[in-house]
Amino acid sequence: MISIKTKKTNKKWAAKLDGLCRSWYKFSRNKLSVFGLIIVLTVIFIALFADKIAPFPEHAGAFVDLGNAGRPPGEGYLFGTDQYGRDILSRIFFSFRGAIIMGIGVLAVAVPVGVFLGLIAGYFQGSLIEPLIMRTVDIFLALPPLVLALAVSAVLRPTLFNSMMAVSFAWWAWYTRLSYGMASSIRNEFYIQSAELIGASRLHILLREILPNCLGPIFTKMTLDMGWVILIGASLSFVGMGEQPPKPALGTMVADGAKYIPHMWWLAVFPALAIMIIVLGFNLLGDGIRDMLSTEEV
Amino acid sequence: MAEDMLIIKDLKKYFPTEKKDLYVRAVDSINLTIKKGEVVGLVGESGSGKSTTAYMVMGSYAPTSGKIIFNGQDISIPAKKRPLTIKKNIQIVFQDPGTSLNPQRTVGQILGLPLRVHHIVPNKDMNDRIIKLLDMVGLSEDYMYKYPRTLGGGERQLVAIARALATDPSLLVLDEPTSALDVSVQAKIINTLMNLQKQLGMSYLFITHDMSLMRNIADRIAIMYLGKIVEIAAATDFFQRPLHPYTQMLLSSIPVVLKAEQELKPKRIRSQGEIPSPVNIPSGCRFHTRCPQAGEYCMKEEPSMVEVFNQHFVSCHLYKK
Amino acid sequence: MSTPSILNIQDLHVWFRVYGGVMKVLDGVDFEVNHGEKVGLVGESGCGKTTTMKSILRILPRQAIIPKGKIIFQGHEVLTMKWRELQELRGQKISMIFQDPTAALNPVFTIGEQIKDTIKYSGIAEKDTETIKNIAIKALRDCAMPDPERIMKNYPFQLSGGMRQRVCIAMALATASNLLIADEPTTNLDVTIQDQVLNLIRTLVQEKGTSLILITHSLGVAREMTDRIYVMYAGRIVEMASTQEIFEKPYHPYTRGLLNSIPKLTGEGMMVGIPGHLPNYLNPPSGCRFHPRCDDAMPECRIKKPPFIEVNNGHKVACFLYKG
Numbered sequence: 038m039i040s041i042k043t044k045k046t047n048k049k050w051a052a053k054l055d056g057l058c059r060s061w062y063k064f065s066r067n068k069l070s071v072f073g074l075i076i077v078l079t080v081i082f083i084a085l086f087a088d089k090i091a092p093f094p095e096h097a098g099a100f101v102d103l104g105n106a107g108r109p110p111g112e113g114y115l116f117g118t119d120q121y122g123r124d125i126l127s128r129i130f131f132s133f134r135g136a137i138i139m140g141i142g143v144l145a146v147a148v149p150v151g152v153f154l155g156l157i158a159g160y161f162q163g164s165l166i167e168p169l170i171m172r173t174v175d176i177f178l179a180l181p182p183l184v185l186a187l188a189v190s191a192v193l194r195p196t197l198f199n200s201m202m203a204v205s206f207a208w209w210a211w212y213t214r215l216s217y218g219m220a221s222s223i224r225n226e227f228y229i230q231s232a233e234l235i236g237a238s239r240l241h242i243l244l245r246e247i248l249p250n251c252l253g254p255i256f257t258k259m260t261l262d263m264g265w266v267i268l269i270g271a272s273l274s275f276v277g278m279g280e281q282p283p284k285p286a287l288g289t290m291v292a293d294g295a296k297y298i299p300h301m302w303w304l305a306v307f308p309a310l311a312i313m314i315i316v317l318g319f320n321l322l323g324d325g326i327r328d329m330l331s332t333e334e335v
Numbered sequence: 336m337a338e339d340m341l342i343i344k345d346l347k348k349y350f351p352t353e354k355k356d357l358y359v360r361a362v363d364s365i366n367l368t369i370k371k372g373e374v375v376g377l378v379g380e381s382g383s384g385k386s387t388t389a390y391m392v393m394g395s396y397a398p399t400s401g402k403i404i405f406n407g408q409d410i411s412i413p414a415k416k417r418p419l420t421i422k423k424n425i426q427i428v429f430q431d432p433g434t435s436l437n438p439q440r441t442v443g444q445i446l447g448l449p450l451r452v453h454h455i456v457p458n459k460d461m462n463d464r465i466i467k468l469l470d471m472v473g474l475s476e477d478y479m480y481k482y483p484r485t486l487g488g489g490e491r492q493l494v495a496i497a498r499a500l501a502t503d504p505s506l507l508v509l510d511e512p513t514s515a516l517d518v519s520v521q522a523k524i525i526n527t528l529m530n531l532q533k534q535l536g537m538s539y540l541f542i543t544h545d546m547s548l549m550r551n552i553a554d555r556i557a558i559m560y561l562g563k564i565v566e567i568a569a570a571t572d573f574f575q576r577p578l579h580p581y582t583q584m585l586l587s588s589i590p591v592v593l594k595a596e597q598e599l600k601p602k603r604i605r606s607q608g609e610i611p612s613p614v615n616i617p618s619g620c621r622f623h624t625r626c627p628q629a630g631e632y633c634m635k636e637e638p639s640m641v642e643v644f645n646q647h648f649v650s651c652h653l654y655k656k
Numbered sequence: 657m658s659t660p661s662i663l664n665i666q667d668l669h670v671w672f673r674v675y676g677g678v679m680k681v682l683d684g685v686d687f688e689v690n691h692g693e694k695v696g697l698v699g700e701s702g703c704g705k706t707t708t709m710k711s712i713l714r715i716l717p718r719q720a721i722i723p724k725g726k727i728i729f730q731g732h733e734v735l736t737m738k739w740r741e742l743q744e745l746r747g748q749k750i751s752m753i754f755q756d757p758t759a760a761l762n763p764v765f766t767i768g769e770q771i772k773d774t775i776k777y778s779g780i781a782e783k784d785t786e787t788i789k790n791i792a793i794k795a796l797r798d799c800a801m802p803d804p805e806r807i808m809k810n811y812p813f814q815l816s817g818g819m820r821q822r823v824c825i826a827m828a829l830a831t832a833s834n835l836l837i838a839d840e841p842t843t844n845l846d847v848t849i850q851d852q853v854l855n856l857i858r859t860l861v862q863e864k865g866t867s868l869i870l871i872t873h874s875l876g877v878a879r880e881m882t883d884r885i886y887v888m889y890a891g892r893i894v895e896m897a898s899t900q901e902i903f904e905k906p907y908h909p910y911t912r913g914l915l916n917s918i919p920k921l922t923g924e925g926m927m928v929g930i931p932g933h934l935p936n937y938l939n940p941p942s943g944c945r946f947h948p949r950c951d952d953a954m955p956e957c958r959i960k961k962p963p964f965i966e967v968n969n970g971h972k973v974a975c976f977l978y979k980g
Binding site for chain 2: 816846848873874880903914916917920921922930931
C-alpha cells in the first residue's frame with residue numbers, strides 16, 4: 038500500500054521537476070534575465086543580513102563621528118562617509134531593507150485586492166458589479182500614483198508603513214485592469230464553459246479555473262512593479278515622506294547628499310546608483326519571468 | 336419503439352446585430368427528436384447553425400423561441416437556471432481538446448471536478464473512480480498527474496470524453512469531436528465513443544461536417560442548411576437515395592479514396608456559390624441561390640417538410656405530395 | 657528518357673535545437689517533382705510535410721539546422737543560395753498558398769494593394785501602375801472572382817474564407833511561377849467550397865503548365881488532385897507511387913493503416929485506425945520509425961533504417977517487407 042503511494046508521489050514530483058527544468062531553460066535563454074536574477078538575489082541577501090555583512094552596522098542609526106566626516110571613497114570606507122562620518126556603504130546596505138519591505142508590502146496589499154476585483158469584474162460581465170469596479174479603476178488610473186501617494190502621505194504621519202499604504206492605495210487598480218482583461222477573455226474558453234455546464238460553483242471557476250491562467254502576467258507585472266514601487270518609495274523619502282532619519286533610506290540619502298554636490302559627490306551618487314541597480318535588476322528579472330511563463334513551446 | 340429522450344420543437348435562435356430590426360437567424364425553427372440509445376448526426380457546413388443548436392441543447396444559450404424537452408422536462412432555459420440533475424444528464428465533448436481542458440490543471444483535477452460537484456463518489460474513493468474513468472477510455476492511471484499540454488491531441492480528447500462520462504450522462508452532445516484530429520487517431524476516438532455508447536446506452540447528438548463519418552456511426556442523419564433542417568432520414572436510407580439537392584451537392588463534393596465510394600456519389604453536381612449570410616436569408620427556399628434545379632416557385636415560397644419515404648423527410652419543392 | 661525534374665530533394669535532414677536536445681525532424685527525405693507534374697505530399701500533422709516545404713523556400717525558423725542534404729531547384733542548389741537569388745526564387749519561381757488565408761493576408765491593406773505589391777516585387781512586369789492593375793484584375797478574374805474591380809477595393813475581413821483563399825491563389829499564380837506549393841489549401845474550408853477551390857487550382861495549374869506540390873493530410877483530396885503521391889511518416893518518406901497505384905496497391909503498412917482509418921461513404925467496416933501515436937522527435941525509435949506502431953514489425957525493423965527502394969515500376973517503398 039505504502040509503496041504504491043510513494044510511487045504515485047514520485048510520479049507527481051517527477052512531473053513537477055520536469056516542469057521546473059523546462060521553466061529554467063526558458064528563463065535562462067536570455068542571459069540578461071539571469072543577470073537580473075543575480076542582482077535581485079544579491080539585494081535580498083544584503084537586506085536580510087545587513088547587520089552581518091555591513092562594515093559598520095552601527096552607522097545605520099544616529100551615529101556621529103565628525104573626525105571621519107566627508108571622507109572620499111577609499112580604503113576603510115569603500116563608498117566614503119557622509120557629513121556625520123557614517124559609512125555610505127553600510128547605510129546603503131541597511132536602506133535595502135526598507136526598499137524591499139516597501140516593495141513587498143505594497144504588492145502584498147495591492148495585488149490580492151486588485152486581482153480579486155479584476156477577476157470578479159471580468160467574469161461577471163454584463164452585471165452591475167462590472168461597471169462599478171471598472172469605473173472606480175478608471176478614476177484611480179487617471180491619478181498619477183506618485184501624486185496620490187504624496188497626498189495620502191501628507192495627510193497621514195510620514196512613516197514607512199504609511200507610505201506603503203499610500204502607494205498600495207494608488208497601485209491596486211493596475212492589477213484590477215490586468216486581471217479584468219485576462220478574465221474576460223478566459224471566461225470564453227471552452228474549459229470554463231465546460232466547468233459551468235458541469236455545474237461548478239462560481240468561486241471554484243474564479244479561483245481554480247480562471248486565476249491560475251492569469252498568474253503568468255500577474256507575476257511578470259509584480260516583478261516589474263517591485264522596481265517601480267521601490268523607485269516611488271525612494272521618491273517619497275526624497276521629499277521626506279518615507280522612512281524617517283536617522284534610519285537610512287535611499288531617497289533621503291540622495292536628497293541629503295545632493296546639497297554637497299559637487300565636492301562630496303559620493304554622498305548622492307552611490308545611493309542613486311543603488312536605486313538604479315535595484316530597478317534595473319527587477320526589470321530584467323521581470324522580462325525573464327515573462328519568457329518563463331509564456332505558453333510558447335520550446 | 337424506444338421512447339423519445341430529447342424533443343426539439345420549433346427551436347429558434349436569433350442573435351441581435353448592430354442594426355435594430357436585423358437579426359442573425361442562426362437557427363430558424365427546427366424540429367428534431369432523439370430516442371433513447373440513438374445516435375443522431377446533425378450535419379452541416381459552417382454557418383448552418385448546427386453548433387448553435389448544440390449549444391442550446393447544452394444550455395449555453397437560451398433559445399429565442401421554441402422548446403427543448405428532455406425526458407419530459409422543459410429545459411429551454413439557460414444552463415445557470417437548470418437543475419443539477421439536468422446538467423448531470425447532458426454532457427458535452429467540445430471540438431478542440433486543446434482549448435476544452437484547462438492548461439493549468441492536471442488530468443486528475445479535471446476529472447475530479449464533475450465527481451465532486453455532483454457528489455458521485457465520497458472523497459476517499461475519488462482516486463479509484465478517476466482511474467476507472469481513465470480506464471473506460473483506454474488510458475492508464477499514469478495520466479492522472481499529467482498536464483493537458485504534455486498529451487497528444489487524441490489523448491486530450493479521450494480525457495475530455497472521460498470528463499463527460501464522469502457524471503454518467505444519458506445524452507452526450509459531441510461537437511465535431513474529431514475534426515481537429517488526424518484520421519489514424521480519429522478511428523480510435525470514434526471506436527471508443529461508439530463502444531461506450533453501446534455499453535452505457537447513451538444517446539448521442541453528433542454535430543459534424545463529415546458525411547462519411549456519419550455513414551459509419553449514425554442511426555439517423557439530419558442535414559442543416561442556413562438555420563433549417565432540410566433532410567432527415569435513417570443513415571442507410573439516406574445514402575441510398577439522398578433527396579435534397581443540397582445533400583446531393585454535399586455528397587458529390589466529398590473527396591473519397593475508394594472506387595466503390597466514387598460510384599456511390601450522386602452524379603457530379605458542381606458545387607456553386609457560397610452559403611449566404613444568416614442576416615439576409617434568401618426568400619422562399621433558402622437554398623435556391625445555389626440550387627441547380629431551382630425554379631421560380633422556389634424563390635417565392637418556403638417548402639415544408641414532407642415524408643417522401645418511410646421516415647425519410649425532406650423540405651424541397653421537387654418532392655410534393 | 658526521363659523527364660527533367662524541376663525540383664529534386666536528396667537526403668534532406670532538418671533538425672531543431674530545442675529544450676532538452678535536438679529534434680531530428682526530417683531524416684533523409686527524397687523528393688522529386690517533374691515539369692508540369694502534380695505531386696501530393698500526404699501525411700498526418702507533425703510528420704514533417706510543412707518543414708520540408710519551408711526548407712525549399714528557406715523560411716525555416718531560427719532554431720532549425722540543415723546538417724545534410726541537397727535541394728536542387730531548376731539545377732541550382734537552394735541551400736547555398738545568396739539572399740538576392742533567394743528573393744528571386746521566392747518572388748518569381750516558387751509561389752506558396754497557405755492553410756489559413758486569414759493569416760496570409762494583411763488585414764490593414766486592401767486586396768488590390770496586396771496583389772499589386774506582389775506583382776510589383778516579383779519583377780515580372782514593367783513597373784507602371786496601369787499594367788500592374790490589369791494583371792491583378794486578370795489574375796482575380798482567372799480565379800472565378802465575380803467583379804474583380806470591386807474585390808480589389810475590399811479588405812480581407814470583408815470576404816468569406818473561400819473568397820480569401822481564392823485571392824491567395826490569384827496572388828500565387830499572378831506571378832507566373834514555375835512551381836506552386838499549396839500547403840493544406842482547403843483544410844479550413846467547407847466541403848462544397850473545398851470542391852470549388854480545388855477545381856480552381858487544378859484548372860489554373862493545368863492552363864499555365866505550373867508544377868504543383870499539394871501538401872495535405874487528406875488522401876481523398878490528394879487522389880482528386882495529383883498524378884503522383886509521396887506518403888510521409890515521422891520525417892521520412894515511406895512510400896511513393898502514382899496516385900492510381902497507391903490507392904489500388906498500397907505497400908507500406910502505414911499507408912495501408914491510413915487508408916483503413918478513413919471513414920468510407922460506403923459504410924463498409926468500422927474504421928480500424930493505427931495504434932499508438934507519432935513518436936517524439938527528441939528520441940525517435942531506432943531503425944524504422946514506424947516499427948512501434950506496425951503490426952508487421954520484424955526484429956530487423958528495430959535495428960536498421962529501411963532503404964527507400966523501387967519495388968515495382970515507379971513504386972518505391974521504405975519497408976523491409978518488400979525487397980527490390
